[in-house]
Structure formats: structure tokens, C-alpha cells
Amino acid sequence: MSTGFSQGQGDLTDGFVPFPADRAATYRHAGYWTGQPLDSILSNAAARWPEVTAIVDAQRSYTFAELDAVADRVAARLAARGLQAGDRVLLQLPNTTEFAVAFFGLLRAGVVPVMCLSGHRSAELSHFAGISGAVGLVITDTAAGFDFRAMAAQLQRDHPQLRHVIVDGDPGGYLPWSALTDPGADGPATAPVRGQFDPAAPALLLVSGGTTGLPKLIARTHDDYVYTAVASAREYRMTSDDTYLVALPAGHNFPLACPGLLGAMTVGAPTVFTDDPSPENAFALIDKHHVTVTGLVNALAKVWAQACDWEPVLPTSLRVVQVGGSRMTAEEARFILDNLTPGLSQIFGMAEGMLNFTRPGDPVEVLLHTQGRPMSPHDEMLVVDEHGDAVAPGEEGELLVRGPNTINGYYRAEEANARSFSAQGHYRSGDRVRIFADGPLAGHVEVTGRIKDVIHRGGETVSASDLEEHLFAHPGIYAAAAVALPDEYLGEKICAAVVFSGKELTLAELHGFLDSRGVSSHAKPDMLAGLPSLPKTAVGKVDKKQIIALLGSS
Ligand code: OOB
Secondary structure (H helix, E strand, O other), rough: OOOOOEEEEEOOOOOOOOHHHHHHHHHHOOOOOOOOOOOOOOHHHHHOOOOOOEEEEEOOOOEHHHHHHHHHHHHHHHHHOOOOOOOOEEEEEOOOHHHHHHHHHHHHHOOOOEEEOOOOOOOHHHHHHHOOOEEEEEEOOOOOEEEEHHHHHHHHHOOOOOOEEEEEOOOOOOOOOOHHOOOOOOOOOOOOOOOOOOOOOOEEEOOOOOOOOOOOOEEEEEEHHHHHHHHHHHOOOOOOOOOEEEEOOOOOOHHHHHHHHHHHEEEEEEEEEOOOHHHHHHHHHHHHHHHOOEEHHHHHHHHHHHOOOOOOOOOOOOOOEEEEEOOOOOOHHHHHHOOOOOOOOEEEEEEOOOEEEEOOOOHHHHHHHOEEEEOOOOOEEEEOOOOOEEOOOOOOOEEEEEEEOOOOOOOOOOHHHHHHHHOOOOOEEEEEEEOOHHHHHHHOOOEEEEOOEEEEOOOOEEEEEHHHHHOOOOOOOOEEEEEEEEEEEOEEEEEEEEEEEEOOOHHHHHHHHHHHHHHHHHHOOOOEEEOOOOOOOOOEEEEEHHHHHHOOOO
16 A cells, blocks of 8 residues: 555655654554554444444435445545555545545545645645645535635646545536545446555544644554544443534544544444534534534533523533643633533543543543543653753653654654654653642643743743633633733733623733732733634634734734
């Protein structure tokens, strides 16, 4: 499968940083890595539970056997059109069953999908096309008033190697998606025979979640991604009685494999797709399909928790609601636990791989005060100070990590890799954490902020997350982000961008509140900006870059 590459720019493995042989051997020996291709998750499910519903959306559903057959058909027709094992294709579909069909169709052809999010636009896609050397693009016609075909035309002009554009919906001159899926359309139906296959080679390319700069590409291998899906489903005790709801953009690691769609499939559980995560729509779907597990970003979890006050249908079938993606205070966790579900699970994950989460049945203090513990017994976490030395147990520092599902380098990004990986192969997460050393929270991780999310005000360094924690504590503040804005005298000044829950506060009132909490004078905001909502990234995290652009220009 790693051979035969001919069309895009460079071989798939050019610029891929593999796991070192000794650790790879350890993970195989431990049974984490099984040597199976990623799409074996589908073939296994189709063999064990052929008649069980695999995926559902508002339009249609597929059993595992049907999904397996359509994935074969898509693969066969991609191959007939000249796509080869090792080629890369940008995959950008909304949360529909067709997302899963396309994902498995590409995998079955040995093609490596680049997992774009529906909110990405030409700047991101052009960047992904350039780095990956993608030869194709799978899109929908239009969504949320945006014409993806027009974007495709521009991408093709800038990236001539992007030859295959496939459109779900009105194709507008491109290849219709139905030409690949429709049993009645021309073309073969049997997937190409899998050639030489390397389970340690990239199976898919995820995009990094950082809110600074353009995302990087993250190559996840068959071995490490199958392990992620299998182990996370197991740790969440998923069974064929569960149903998973994809409420976040399906191409994101969190709803894709943590346990998400792929984890659900490993136990024969159905997955429901929706593009509308509003409480009104989501609660009705949860009720209709008896959804038991879902994953949300913090802001969405808070909206769902509030909506439980007035929505006529409540999501009572939910057994696990994973909440993660950005920092959550204990107060926010308590609010979700009390109002939305006792099944709250905090999850601290990253496209780069490592997952930490609280487990069903964990004591309430673990659920409230920590972001869980590592998924794998072989995750090796180090917490270091600014000199790279290990901090004392229980102290804060930057999290460095390596393990059976953590990358060893970004894809085709040598410069970033020199900064982001240690000589021993640890990924420098940039996250400020503490790992509790003793007591009831021992072994659990608390994320306290981002190492670089600091404001240099005058001669002082102020932690944005420390200030945010104080802001969140104010009953009149619904959401808050502390950002640095340029200042002639101070270098940087502190701006608190907030969403008020009721009456607006003045800066003086806010200072009074912060004084009462003992916040030092240099760490108090110089500016208070009330916003109707905070700008979000494509997956729904608060986007400080956009806040700075918005406020810096006003
Ligand atoms: C998830 O993945 P990404 O790649 O979009 O973002 C990773 C980054 C982490 O490095 C961390 O800075 C932040 O997002 N993060 C959290 C967090 N979960 C993620 N920060 C504080 N508390 C948390 N619970 O966001 C992701 C991937 C898989 C599962 C869940 C989330």
C-alpha cells in the first residue's frame, strides 16, 4: 500500500516521521498494535454485525454490511479513475452518512484522506493541498450559504495536481458523488486488491488544533489509529447497546476516533450524524435514536446544560457526555454535571495523539477537578520547567508526551519538528499541566493553560488562563477570554473579552471584583470588551486570534 505512488507531490512517506523501532516493537508486543488496516474496523463490523445499523442521518441509514459494500464500490471506482494507494485526497463533507462512506471508500482504495473540517475555507484547504500533494477533493455542493465548488475551482488553479473533484449534491461540472456510490452507475464494484501494506505507514492526515497560524498536518498510522478507536471504546465501556452522536465536525479526531464513529464501530454500535448541534435538534435526535454517548466542546456543553431548563425533550438516554477541547473550570464542570448529565467525562486530547479522560464511575472530585488520566498504560508523560527539567511531582509545567498513539513529528514540517519534539521523541504539547502526585486525584492531569498564552504587560508576565479563571467566577460573566493587545507604553495590555450573562459590567466594577479575589494590580485587565459571543475555531473552541483581530482593529 505504501508503494505505487505516482501522481501527487512526493511519496506518502516522504516527510513522515515513523515511530522508532524499539518503541514500535514494545507496542506490538503489548498487543496495542495489531497490524490491521484502519478500514478493517468496517470489515470486521460487517462480518460480525452485518444487519445492524452502522450510520444514520436525517436522510438515510446504512447497515454495516451496506456500508462495507458501498465502501468497496467507491474504492473500486476511485481506482478505475486512476487513484492509487498512497495518494492523498482532501475530504471535506458535512456531518452526514456520506462522510463515513467517503472516509471508508478512500481508505479501502489505500488513499489517505486529509481530514478537513467543514468550517475550513480556501486558506486552509490550499495549505493542506500544498503540503499533502493531494490529487483530489471530496466536497458537498453548498452548505451554510457557501459554495464549495467555487472554492474547488480556485484550489485547482493554485494546485494543478488536484485533478479529481467529487461533489455530493449538484456537481456543477465536477464528478458527482453518486457516480462512485450508485450501484446502478457504470463502473466496477469490487475494491482493488490490497497490495503490499504497511500498518506503520500513515492511514490518514488530521489537522492540528492550534489557534495560532495555519494548522499543521498530522499523519496517524493504521496501527496507532486502530488502537485509539479500540482502546477508547473499551475504556468508555462501549458495547453494541450504545449509540454515538457526532455533534462536532466529523473530521475532527474527537468525534472520529475518541471513541467517536470508529470506536462505536469496533463494538457494533450505531453512529448518528447531525450538522445541527443546537439543543432543540440534538435533544430530539438523542431521544429518537436513544443516543448514549457523545462528545462536545465546552461552549456547546454549556449551551446544552442551560437548555435543559426549557427544552421539552431532555437527553435522558445519554450515558456519557465527553467534554473537552479547551480548559474547563470546576464550576463549569459542576454546572454540566448538575444540569445536563451525571455522565460527564472530561477529555483532554489532541490530534497529535495522546488522550486523557475521566472514566465512567470515577469519583465526583475527579470529574470536577481533573481532565482525566492517560488512555494507554504506555503513555509516558513528563512535566518540565522552562529549562526542560522535570518539575517536582504535583507541580505545574509543560506536558511532554510520547506513547503508542502519539506522533513523532508533524507531516512534512521539519522546522516545526525541531521545536515541537524532544531529542527523546517526546511531543512538546505547549500545554501547562499538573499531574496530581497524591490524594484522591493522584495520577490525574489538570490542564492549567497554554505555556505561551501569556501577556507581557510592562515588565510582568501575566497568565491569561489565571485571569480567565477569575473572570469565570463572576456571576455576571457567561464566557471570557483574556488576550494581549499592543500598547505603546506597556508593550502589551490586557484585554478581557467577555460575554455578559445579564447587565454589562464596567471596568471599574470588574476591578472591584478582582480586588476582592486578591488579583494583583498588574494582572487586572486594562480594557473590557463586551461581545455578543466569542469567535470560535472550526471545531468550536474560543479563537483568540480572531478576538485580537476584532478588537485590535476597532
Ligand atoms: C482536541 O484536539 P485538538 O488537536 O483540536 O486540540 C488539542 C489542544 C490541546 O493541546 C490543548 O491545548 C487543548 O486542545 N485541549 C484542552 C482540553 N482538550 C484539548 N485544554 C484544556 N482542557 C481540555 N480538556 O481538542 C481533542 C482531541 C481529542 C479529544 C478531545 C479533544
